[in-house]
Amino acid sequence: MAPGTDPAVLRALAELLPGRCSTRTADLDAASRDASSLPGARPEAVVWPLSTDEVATVVLLAHQHRVPLTPRGAGSSLEGNPIPVRGGIVLDCSRMTTVISVRPADLQVDAQPGVVYAATPARCGERRAPCGSSSASSTCRSSPRCASIRRPVGWSARGCRAR
Numbered sequence: 001m002a003p004g005t006d007p008a009v010l011r012a013l014a015e016l017l018p019g020r021c022s023t024r025t026a027d028l029d030a031a032s033r034d035a036s037s038l039p040g041a042r043p044e045a046v047v048w049p050l051s052t053d054e055v056a057t058v059v060l061l062a063h064q065h066r067v068p069l070t071p072r073g074a075g076s077s078l079e080g081n082p083i084p085v086r087g088g089i090v091l092d093c094s095r096m097t098t099v100i101s102v103r104p105a106d107l108q109v110d111a112q113p114g115v116v117y118a119a120t121p122a123r124c125g126e127r128r129a130p131c132g133s134s135s136a137s138s139t140c141r142s143s144p145r146c147a148s149i150r151r152p153v154g155w156s157a158r159g160c161r162a163r
Contacts, residue, residue: 009065013047013089016057020048020095031090034077043070043084048095052112055091062089074116 013021022028023045033040049055062069068088075082075094084090096112103109 006065009061009067010045012061013045013058016061017047017049017054020050022046031072031075031082031084031092034075034080034082036078036080036083038080038083041083041085041087043090044087046090046092048092050095055093055096058089058091071113073113076116 010021010023027046028042028044029040031046032042047058049058059069061067068084068086070082070084070086070088070090072082072090072092073094082090093113096114098112099115100110100112101108109115
């Protein structure tokens, strides 16, 4: 982990998230980069929470032990956001895939961070909604730009938010 970090943190994570905490090389390598061309950086551990309570527990543990924590969704960022440049723990939310609510009148979908854009129309009953990154007449299902994006739901600038 980060220099000086107590190895007991890894044991605590493994106890908190049985079978969902890894220090395997393949898992660390997979969490070390995103879809950008930026150089990767390897974390010391990867955890896969399934609920907001588990996320809160991991965040608290990392904070208490001053361990760097890097959140990760689908790893589709082109800006290097999920690259753990300071090592530590990658909080991989890709298994949190519940659509919490759909509010068609508000053009809102409340979803966990592992819900990816490409799966959203199917999970929302194939409802068509305007895509904030295309022309006003485009819809998420028909816009080539939107159909090719594989990002977590949570584009606050486009009228969506994640929970």
